[in-house]
Amino acid sequence: MSAETFITGEVKRTIDDxxxxxxxxxxxxxxxxxxxxxxxxxxxxxxxxxWSAAEWQKRVDVGVNLIKQKVSAGRMEQRWGEVQRLGxxxxxxxxxxxxxxxxxxxxPEGFRQFLNxxxxxxxxxxxxxxxxxxxNPDAWLETLxxxxxxxxxxxxxxxx
Numbered sequence: 001m002s003a004e005t006f007i008t009g010e011v012k013r014t015i016d017d018x019x020x021x022x023x024x025x026x027x028x029x030x031x032x033x034x035x036x037x038x039x040x041x042x043x044x045x046x047x048x049x050x051w052s053a054a055e056w057q058k059r060v061d062v063g064v065n066l067i068k069q070k071v072s073a074g075r076m077e078q079r080w081g082e083v084q085r086l087g088x089x090x091x092x093x094x095x096x097x098x099x100x101x102x103x104x105x106x107x108p109e110g111f112r113q114f115l116n117x118x119x120x121x122x123x124x125x126x127x128x129x130x131x132x133x134x135x136n137p138d139a140w141l142e143t144l145x146x147x148x149x150x151x152x153x154x155x156x157x158x159x160x
Contacts, residue, residue: 005030006129007027007030007031007127007128007129007130007131007132008127008129009024009026009027009125009126009127010124010125010126010127011024011124011125012122012123012124012125012137013122013123013125014120014121014122014123015107015117015118015119015120015121015122015123016119016120017119017120018106018119019106019107019112019119020100020104020105020106020107021104021105021107021123021125021134022102022103022104022105023050023099023103023104023105023125023132024103024125025103027050027103027125027127027132028099028103028132029103030052030127030132031050031051031052031131031132032052032099033052033053033054035098036098036099036100037053037096037097037098037099038050038051038052038053038096038097038098038099039051039052039053039056039057039094039095039096039097040094040095040096040097040105040107040108040111041056041093041094042092042093042094042111042114043133044139045114045116045139046114046115046116046135046136046138046139046140047115047133047134047135047136047139047140047143048107048111048114048115048133048134049128049131049132049133049134050105050131050132050133050134051094051130051131053096055130056094060090060094064090067083067086071083092110095108095111107134115134115136116136116139117136122137123135123136123137124137124140126140
């Protein structure tokens with residue numbers, strides 16, 4: 001994703017009987033590489049996100065390298081449980097997926113359960129500025145109810 005890309009929008013789509021989902025073309029293009037690959041991640045229960053592979057890898061590499069440096073320096077001896085917990089979450093949090101024709105995403109099994117949506121059910125696809133999110137409609141509505149009152153202060157804070 002380049003600095004000029006700012007992904008926005010909200011659309012409803014239906015997951016078909018094979019757990020496939022057609023993304024809006026402009027959103028799919030913002031998060032895929034030339035080979036059609038993107039990173040699918042578990043964000044919060046009821047929400048998956050799609051990231052540019054290069055952007056995602058850069059973010060993960062920076063964090064993992066810092067943790068490795070701390071381990072090598074002996075600064076994590078009292079935090080092994082937390083390091084293991086992070087490793088478990090990191091191991092199951094994301095996967096590389098390839099979009100098929102018409103920007104169609106096949107949602108892998110472990111990610112289906114996390115999204116908590118059945119076949120032939122609608123989902124909300126939302127542009128989240130730096131990634132594309134796929135939401136269980138109930139989780140999306142709950143998130144909007146919690147976060148929308150904070151829109152104006154957040155916008156002011158980030159744009160100052």
